[in-house]
Amino acid sequence: MKLITKFIKPMAAATAIASLSTMAMADGHMVSDMTIVSWGGAYQDSQIKAYAEPYMEMNDGVSITWDESSAEAVAKMRAMNEAGNVTWDLVDVTAASAIRLCDEGLAMEVDHDEMLAEAPDGTSASDDFGDLIVSDCFIPQIVYSTTVGYRTDLVPEGTPAPSDICDLFDLATYPGMRALEKRPLNNMEWALLCDGVAKEDVYDVLATPEGQEQALAKLDTIRDNVIWWSAGADTPQLLADGEVFMGSTYNGRLFSAIVEQDQPIGMLWDAQVFDLDGWVIPADLPEERLARVKDFVKFATDTQRLADQAKYISYGPARESSAPLVSKHAELGIDMAPHMPTDPNNAKNTFLYNYEFWADYRDDIDAKFQSWLAQ
Amino acid sequence: MSDTTQQPMLSADGRPLKQSLARALRRQKIRALLLIAPLLLFVVVTFIIPILSMLFRSVENEIVSNTLPHTVVALQEWDGTTNQAPDEEVYRHLYFDLFRAVESKEHTKLGSRLNYEQTGLSSLFRTSGRSLDDLGEEYQDPLEEIDPRFKEGAFWYEMLNGEGGEELLESRRELWRMGVGESMAGDIGFVPSAQMAEMLPWTTRAYTDFAIWTVIDDEDVVAEEDPWEAVYAGLAQDLQNPETITAISNYSGPGAEALQAAANNVDKLPEVNFREGFAKIKEDWASPEVWSTIQVFSANYTPGYFLNAVDLELTPDGVQAKPENQQIYMQLFMRTLWMALVITGACIVLGYPVAWLLANLPMRVANTLMILVLLPFWTSLLVRTSAWKVLLQQQGVINDILVWLGFVGDADRLILMNNATGTIVAMTHILLPFMILPLYSVMKTIPPSYLRAAKSLGATNWTAFWRIYFPQSVPGIGAGSILVFILAIGYYITPEIVGGTSGIFISNRIAYHISSSLNWGLAAALGSILLVVVLVLYWAYDKIVGIDNVKLGG
Numbered sequence: 001m002k003l004i005t006k007f008i009k010p011m012a013a014a015t016a017i018a019s020l021s022t023m024a025m026a027d028g029h030m031v032s033d034m035t036i037v038s039w040g041g042a043y044q045d046s047q048i049k050a051y052a053e054p055y056m057e058m059n060d061g062v063s064i065t066w067d068e069s070s071a072e073a074v075a076k077m078r079a080m081n082e083a084g085n086v087t088w089d090l091v092d093v094t095a096a097s098a099i100r101l102c103d104e105g106l107a108m109e110v111d112h113d114e115m116l117a118e119a120p121d122g123t124s125a126s127d128d129f130g131d132l133i134v135s136d137c138f139i140p141q142i143v144y145s146t147t148v149g150y151r152t153d154l155v156p157e158g159t160p161a162p163s164d165i166c167d168l169f170d171l172a173t174y175p176g177m178r179a180l181e182k183r184p185l186n187n188m189e190w191a192l193l194c195d196g197v198a199k200e201d202v203y204d205v206l207a208t209p210e211g212q213e214q215a216l217a218k219l220d221t222i223r224d225n226v227i228w229w230s231a232g233a234d235t236p237q238l239l240a241d242g243e244v245f246m247g248s249t250y251n252g253r254l255f256s257a258i259v260e261q262d263q264p265i266g267m268l269w270d271a272q273v274f275d276l277d278g279w280v281i282p283a284d285l286p287e288e289r290l291a292r293v294k295d296f297v298k299f300a301t302d303t304q305r306l307a308d309q310a311k312y313i314s315y316g317p318a319r320e321s322s323a324p325l326v327s328k329h330a331e332l333g334i335d336m337a338p339h340m341p342t343d344p345n346n347a348k349n350t351f352l353y354n355y356e357f358w359a360d361y362r363d364d365i366d367a368k369f370q371s372w373l374a375q
Numbered sequence: 376m377s378d379t380t381q382q383p384m385l386s387a388d389g390r391p392l393k394q395s396l397a398r399a400l401r402r403q404k405i406r407a408l409l410l411i412a413p414l415l416l417f418v419v420v421t422f423i424i425p426i427l428s429m430l431f432r433s434v435e436n437e438i439v440s441n442t443l444p445h446t447v448v449a450l451q452e453w454d455g456t457t458n459q460a461p462d463e464e465v466y467r468h469l470y471f472d473l474f475r476a477v478e479s480k481e482h483t484k485l486g487s488r489l490n491y492e493q494t495g496l497s498s499l500f501r502t503s504g505r506s507l508d509d510l511g512e513e514y515q516d517p518l519e520e521i522d523p524r525f526k527e528g529a530f531w532y533e534m535l536n537g538e539g540g541e542e543l544l545e546s547r548r549e550l551w552r553m554g555v556g557e558s559m560a561g562d563i564g565f566v567p568s569a570q571m572a573e574m575l576p577w578t579t580r581a582y583t584d585f586a587i588w589t590v591i592d593d594e595d596v597v598a599e600e601d602p603w604e605a606v607y608a609g610l611a612q613d614l615q616n617p618e619t620i621t622a623i624s625n626y627s628g629p630g631a632e633a634l635q636a637a638a639n640n641v642d643k644l645p646e647v648n649f650r651e652g653f654a655k656i657k658e659d660w661a662s663p664e665v666w667s668t669i670q671v672f673s674a675n676y677t678p679g680y681f682l683n684a685v686d687l688e689l690t691p692d693g694v695q696a697k698p699e700n701q702q703i704y705m706q707l708f709m710r711t712l713w714m715a716l717v718i719t720g721a722c723i724v725l726g727y728p729v730a731w732l733l734a735n736l737p738m739r740v741a742n743t744l745m746i747l748v749l750l751p752f753w754t755s756l757l758v759r760t761s762a763w764k765v766l767l768q769q770q771g772v773i774n775d776i777l778v779w780l781g782f783v784g785d786a787d788r789l790i791l792m793n794n795a796t797g798t799i800v801a802m803t804h805i806l807l808p809f810m811i812l813p814l815y816s817v818m819k820t821i822p823p824s825y826l827r828a829a830k831s832l833g834a835t836n837w838t839a840f841w842r843i844y845f846p847q848s849v850p851g852i853g854a855g856s857i858l859v860f861i862l863a864i865g866y867y868i869t870p871e872i873v874g875g876t877s878g879i880f881i882s883n884r885i886a887y888h889i890s891s892s893l894n895w896g897l898a899a900a901l902g903s904i905l906l907v908v909v910l911v912l913y914w915a916y917d918k919i920v921g922i923d924n925v926k927l928g929g
Contacts (some may be wrong), residue, residue: 075890100893103483103501143715177769182876227793228876261553356498363892368426370884371703373876 030292035061038092041233042256047092051300051329054308058299060214061160062292074096077106077282086282087295092141093195095134095276099355102137107280108290109136115294117302119321128303128319134355139279139301140318142309145272145341145350146186149239149254150174150246150255153264165271166194167319168188168246169222179235179247182228185275185358189351192216192269200351203357212365216372228373238359251341255314259332259339269346276318316342430906433684433899436677440670441553442485443472443831446466447673449760452584455667455691467612470510471577474605475584477504479555479592491894492679492689499659506656511604513645513652514611521640522633531606532598534630535582537568549584551591563590565597574622577609609646667691680900704901707881712908714799714880715863721803722810722859723852729807730814730851735823752808763801767873769791793875801873806862810855817851823833853920861909881905 027192036052038044043068044066052064067088074097093101101107112133117124126133132140148168155161159173168190169176171232180187191276192202192211205211219226229235235249236257254267281293281299299305306317307325314336317323326337337343341350384392417645440447445468453461476482515525528853544566551559565586572579585606586597593600613619614637623631623638637644653660671689672679679689686702687694696702729748733741751759766772774788783789791797821844829839867882874880881901888898916922 072890074893080891100487103487103497103894105480105484230871243767243768299771357502360490360495360498363491363894367701367703371701374703374706 006163012305029288030295031288031290032061033065033086034089034289034292034296035065035067036090036092037067037073037088039070042313043252043315043360044068046309046315047300050309051063051296051305054305055296055299059295062192070096074100074106077101078104078359081106081283086285088229089289090286090297091280092277093280094114094139095138095278095355096355096358098278098280099359101133101280102135106283107137108283110139110281110286112139115139115298117298119303119319121321123321125301128321130320132278132318134276137280138276139297140276140308141278141301142315142318143274143276145251145269146181146248147251147254147268147272147341148246148248148270149235149257149265149267151176151242151244152266153216153241154242154245158297158304161266162246163268163270165190165268167268168248169194171222171225174245176225176245177238177243178222178226179229179238179249180226182230182364182373185353186351187219188212188215188365188369189273190271191215194218197255202351203354206365207357207361212368216368219372227328229351236263236265239263251339252313252315255339259329259334270306270349271343271351272341272346272349273351273353274341278318282374310336310340314339314341316340379687414577429895430899430903432896433680433903434676434678435896436672436679437675438481438485438488439673441556441676442476442481442623443469443669443673444550444553446472447669450666450670450673453534453666453670455663455670458663460650460661460663461666463648463650466653466660468651469653470507470608471581471584471605473503474507474581474603475550475554475588476513477507478588478603479551481554487893489668489672489895491683491892492672493664495659496668499657499665503653503660505657508604510649510652510656511608513574513608514647515604515607517643517645518607518610518637521643522636524633525607525637526601529598530600530630530633531582532565534628534634535567535571536565536578536598537571538571540567540572540579540583543567543569543572543579544583544587547580548587551584551587555592559587559591561591562588563597565590568628570628574608574619574626575613577612579609581605583610588696610637614641614644615647619641671705671902680896681904683897684900684904704881704884706896707879707884708904708908710795711864711880711882711905714878715860716796717799718802718806718863719810719856719860721799722807723856724806725803726810726814726855727848727852729817730811733811733815734818734821748808748811751804756805756868756871759805759874760801763797763873764792767797775925792873793878795874795878797873797875798870798878798880801869802863802866805869807861809858809862813854813858814848817854818848821847853916857913857916858910864905864909 036047038047045348047068056064069216070092073091073093073282076089077086077088080088091107098107104111112126112129113124114141118124118128129140132143133351134140136340139259148162148165152161154176156174162168162174168178183324188206189202192205192215193199195214197205197211197214206215221247228246229238229247232250235244235247236253238244238247238256240261240263251267254265257263258265258267263277279297281290281297285293301319303319303321304325306319307327309315309320309331310317310322310326317326323342328334329336338345341347386392387396394468433646446465448464449468450461452714453465473482476485482500482504483497485498489500490497518525544563548559564588565583567579582602585600585603589595589597589600620638620641623634626634642752649662659665667690671691677689682689682694684704686697686705688697729744733744733748734743736744737753763773767775769788769790771791773791774783777783778785791800825843825847826839829843830836834842864880865882866880867886870879870881870888874883882905885898885901885905888894913922
């Protein structure tokens with residue numbers, strides 16, 4: 001083994017020199033094309049504008065192919081890995097998926113301090129990201145939240161607009177349909193919270209069969225008025241069509257419906273559930289592809305780039321040092337800070353997605369939830 | 376003619392005619408086979424083998440015994456009904472098995488697998504993986520204090536390297552191969568000494584594991600690396616045995632001094648108790664429940680996924696029905712079959728007149744009509760389904776028209792989607808061409824003169840249709856029904872979009888388990904059942920109607 005690598009290295013160097021001289025490329029050990037997987041839509045656009053375009057400007061000849069497969073990334077990466085042909089170089093996933101990919105050995109473990117840039121004041125990357133590094137494989141990008149939007153024009157006359165998460169369950173004061181995600185996540189937490197369980201006890205209660213029954217019983221009170229969604233775009237559409245009065249979705253989707261499209265929609269920040277989104281690198285990438293990915297990631301997750309992304313979408317940058325740099329919306333010119341889920345005014349009452357809990361209970365509670373839905 | 380029985384007929388070249396005919400036929404058959412061979416090979420390699428290997432996952436369960444090989448064997452003795460956690464020996468094997476699994480990062484895979492059966496095992500394995508080092512360090516620190524030479528990688532190598540241990544080496548390599556799924560072949564520059572393997576069995580095994588992994592996976596040199604914590608734990612375990620202490624005092628090979636120092640100071644080492652150690656990492660390890668799950672699912676092949684797929688579960692007490700609040704699959708299978716039948720029926724009712732028109736109108740009109748049938752057929756499935764969404768929703772076109780006409784009040788608009796109605800309406804529309812086209816091609820071949828003849832003989836319109844025309848169009852109905860039914864049974868995009876909760880099919884759960892929960896075993900079991908159901912129905916159809924009666928084309 002040793003012998004072979006000794007023999008190969010000079011050869012690789014020789015070819016690298018040869019390619020350097022012929023192609024005049026500065027980085028002979030990196031491939032020049034990358035496939036990045038993301039979610040499509042406004043989110044992917046924000047990544048293209050904030051990370052990819054500046055990077056391609058700096059690195060002549062680099063081309064990036066975007067694949068909009070993040071929603072099925074975990075299954076596809078497993079299939080690719082089993083087939084022995086991983087075609088992706090960098091994958092954007094939620095933190096829960098990153099933990100899963102790490103568990104399955106499908107994502108590469110990274111040394112955050114070695115791979116990522118320091119903050120401008122010299123704080124190490126791992127301190128700058130802090131608790132948001134929820135898995136050894138996960139490189140955080142943004143904090144987003146799942147929260148609730150409502151139709152401002154359909155609020156009954158004489159009643160104040162909804163401001164409490166429990167208004168979701170209050171059909172007497174706020175009649176009309178609701179849109180909730182077709183998964184137990186978030187719904188179960190909100191149900192318990194509105195059934196009198198203290199916030200700090202929610203996961204302890206939800207861990208017991210009685211607690212799960214309790215949450216489903218609470219959801220039962222509104223089940224005839226719920227349309228269950230499975231894609232993030234559903235709720236804004238249902239709200240825009242007037243199909244539902246209230247519905248849960250991601251805060252960035254609501255921002256774009258309210259501010260960019262000027263729909264008669266309002267939103268709550270109460271009991272918003274924080275979640276993270278970030279990069280993972282597929283395990284066992286060939287060296288030259290890995291080198292390119294590392295180079296890109298170091299650039300794309302530095303303090304300025306993460307702050308830049310907030311010009312295009314209302315998701316909070318995952319670095320502490322990026323927060324003060326968040327500026328105005330690129331087209332509308334409005335201040336973005338008040339639209340961030342992490343803004344102190346918005347983050348008065350929040351939940352942090354409990355990764356460990358859902359990794360354990362997901363199969364069990366999902367079975368109960370789906371069985372309840374099917375009744 | 377009577378001659379032929381005695382004297383075989385001869386062909387031109389003098390051979391018996393029968394033989395030479397058979398030869399010619401055989402040659403033709405081979406030529407035909409060769410012609411389709413590429414297609415056959417293509418279908419087998421790209422279609423049949425992948426499907427079979429996917430279905431194979433519904434029973435495959437090697438991950439437990441591959442990851443924890445010794446633990447699983449030791450656990451066989453354990454009686455789960457006593458409500459007592461297994462004894463120290465099982466935990467000891469678990470420690471060394473799990474240590475290997477953690478190094479190769481297989482333990483979290485096992486955790487995810489077992490979490491399908493028991494909630495909490497995913498984090499149990501994940502957190503235990505992180506704390507496993509601490510357990511070994513309890514022995515490493517005092518050992519290094521007793522004799523600092525225990526800190527050196529080279530010292531360990533010199534002590535344990537020797538000859539005669541090839542068999543041990545290969546058996547450990549085999550364990551790695553099973554656990555990691557790679558060959559792990561190659562010279563590692565280390566052979567355990569047979570003498571040490573006898574005197575310090577746990578130490579030598581742990582060190583051999585370490586050596587194989589260090590060389591093959593990390594591509595390092597064994598002697599230069601500090602051994603794993605597990606090796607120290609192994610030594611502490613060996614020193615528990617009084618015979619080992621005696622053997623060490625008589626030993627004079629490499630490392631004798633340090634070993635003797637350790638043997639004389641055994642009391643400075645904490646007592647080896649893996650059972651307590653694991654309970655300290657996470658108390659769940661002391662729970663018999665965790666162990667019965669591991670025991671029940673330790674076989675290489677399990678009926679567990681299939682049982683899950685029909686709302687049963689495998690428990691230490693045998694097969695049981697799942698708690699009622701977790702049952703869902705039987706209901707979904709029934710619903711899928713029922714709704715596919717309804718959709719097929721609706722397609723017959725709606726498709727038959729259209730096909731009749733197509734077959735009987737003048738060419739020009741029929742062609743225009745045909746385009747109207749085919750146009751939606753060529754449109755993307757998603758577009759058509761989304762269009763139905765626009766039509767069916769409560770603020771949608773159909774409801775708007777009904778409200779405008781005054782048929783329903785604005786306050787109580789009809790709920791036409793996010794339920795079974797939505798799925799049936801949208802899928803009937805989408806699958807209609809699959810009914811119309813075979814019907815049309817059969818009807819095209821029915822001569823119009825038959826109907827005229829019937830009428831001229833005094834039949835009424837109805838009788839002529841029912842007695843003469845309809846029976847001849849049955850093969851088209853059969854073909855269309857089979858197509859529509861089988862397509863419908865596997866649909867999932869349309870139900871997902873317009874089906875809400877009461878209009879989803881079993882395929883939606885299969886998709887969920889493939890792409891979201893990653894429980895591919897359960898998905899494969901559900902898929903296998905669906906496949907068997909379709910085959911059984913096909914067989915029943917053949918018995919009742921006869922498959923020869925099906926015509927896909929003229």
